[in-house]
Amino acid sequence: MGEINVAQRTVHIVDSDALHRRDLAQLIRQQGLDCHPFAASADLADALGYLPAGCVLLAWRTPQPPAQATPIAGEEEGPGPMVRAVLSQRPEMAVIVMAVSPTIPQVVQALRAGAVDFLEMPVQADALRPVLEHGFSILPARVAQQQRVGQATALTTQLTPREQEVLRGVVAGLTNRAIAERLRIGVRTVEMHRGNIMQKLQMDNLAALIRFAVFTGVLDQGLDAA
Amino acid sequence: MRPKGGATVQHWLYASNCAVAPAWAGPTVEALVAHAALRNAECGLSGALLFTGQHFIQALEGPATALAQMRSTICDDVRHTHIMTLAEGTLPHRRFDGWALAYAGASVYLADQVRTAMADGAPALLSLLQAFARPLPGANPGCGQHRAT
Ligand SMILES: Cc1cc2nc3c(=O)[nH]c(=O)nc-3n(C[C@H](O)[C@H](O)[C@H](O)COP(=O)(O)O)c2cc1C
Numbered sequence: 001m002g003e004i005n006v007a008q009r010t011v012h013i014v015d016s017d018a019l020h021r022r023d024l025a026q027l028i029r030q031q032g033l034d035c036h037p038f039a040a041s042a043d044l045a046d047a048l049g050y051l052p053a054g055c056v057l058l059a060w061r062t063p064q065p066p067a068q069a070t071p072i073a074g075e076e077e078g079p080g081p082m083v084r085a086v087l088s089q090r091p092e093m094a095v096i097v098m099a100v101s102p103t104i105p106q107v108v109q110a111l112r113a114g115a116v117d118f119l120e121m122p123v124q125a126d127a128l129r130p131v132l133e134h135g136f137s138i139l140p141a142r143v144a145q146q147q148r149v150g151q152a153t154a155l156t157t158q159l160t161p162r163e164q165e166v167l168r169g170v171v172a173g174l175t176n177r178a179i180a181e182r183l184r185i186g187v188r189t190v191e192m193h194r195g196n197i198m199q200k201l202q203m204d205n206l207a208a209l210i211r212f213a214v215f216t217g218v219l220d221q222g223l224d225a226a
Numbered sequence: 227m228r229p230k231g232g233a234t235v236q237h238w239l240y241a242s243n244c245a246v247a248p249a250w251a252g253p254t255v256e257a258l259v260a261h262a263a264l265r266n267a268e269c270g271l272s273g274a275l276l277f278t279g280q281h282f283i284q285a286l287e288g289p290a291t292a293l294a295q296m297r298s299t300i301c302d303d304v305r306h307t308h309i310m311t312l313a314e315g316t317l318p319h320r321r322f323d324g325w326a327l328a329y330a331g332a333s334v335y336l337a338d339q340v341r342t343a344m345a346d347g348a349p350a351l352l353s354l355l356q357a358f359a360r361p362l363p364g365a366n367p368g369c370g371q372h373r374a375t
């Protein structure tokens with residue numbers, strides 16, 4: 001009867017097909033898991049802010065093409081945007097895409113968009129169990145990572161724009177002199193900013209500062225913008 | 227990095243079993259990919275690597291000598307075992323633009339697909355690798371899609 005043996009595990013479902021949604025919810029509850037079914041992505045999106053972290057099962061159903069629609073238009077459509085929409089709001093959720101007779105490109109698109117796994121619909125209990133186990137096994141690390149990013153990002157917002165520019169220079173490996181020249185400020189001022197940055201970010205050495213900056217993506221904003 | 231093949235591009239497609247304990251697999255693959263990105267570009271090799279947690283599948287292609295050297299290095303690598311060549315030989319042109327990590331993760335579904343593809347032979351695996359190595363739709367303007375990024 002292979003239950004997943006931890007209480008309070010939650011699975012969120014989005015499926016427009018009422019019958020499949022009901023069957024799936026039943027399968028999930030039979031495994032001793034909590035289940036929140038939604039009929040549409042928009043309903044999930046409204047609730048995402050306060051839902052507990054868990055697995056999200058997203059049904060990807062090809063819309064019925066209207067009679068006079070151009071056939072090529074839908075070719076490249078796939079589950080990617082749906083996955084990214086959930087992850088942009090809740091990056092820690094373990095998203096699993098479901099589809100009827102999926103093609104390789106569809107599966108690839110879902111995984112590349114950040115889905116952790118895939119299921120064929122209608123979902124069978126045998127297939128569901130290992131996939132949910134996979135999802136829940138990686139969830140704690142994802143939640144922890146998300147918390148670290150949140151804390152780090154909160155710290156970064158305490159930096160002034162000028163301090164952020166200096167930080168980018170430091171991370172890019174520029175000397176204080178080079179940073180000073182770029183920002184047209186004095187070397188002493190750069191040194192002062194660096195001191196403040198270390199203090200605000202609660203760092204005691206340069207290596208830790210650089211790791212932090214890479215981690216929070218300060219680098220991504222580029223140096224040339226300064 | 228430039229996939230300038232000339233007339234003869236050699237290729238090699240293989241599958242192997244990961245010999246690294248699951249807990250170390252993630253960091254190992256990360257290090258391996260970072261290293262390979264540099265080395266492969268240096269010696270003109272393109273291709274893709276897929277890692278399911280249990281299996282590696284890799285396609286490599288490029289100049290004959292470079293490929294032969296890399297192949298023997300990879301075969302000596304203790305981080306995997308049971309290296310099984312699925313396809314090899316000469317290609318009219320490259321199938322991959324550069325070198326890419328196609329996928330590294332523990333998707334149960336994908337591991338199943340890989341096992342099936344391994345039974346179905348090289349073409350199924352190649353199309354799987356190529357699908358992963360292809361740029362994301364929308365990431366590249368000018369491939370017939372008018373979706374702004
Ligand atoms: C599954 C697998 C795939 C690998 N693929 C590559 C590769 O494409 N390019 C590469 O340079 N090394 C690759 N390696 C690593 C090589 O086996 C070897 O460790 C590395 O090239 C040694 O480099 P070095 O001689 O510069 O120390 C791979 C290893 C494994 C286990």
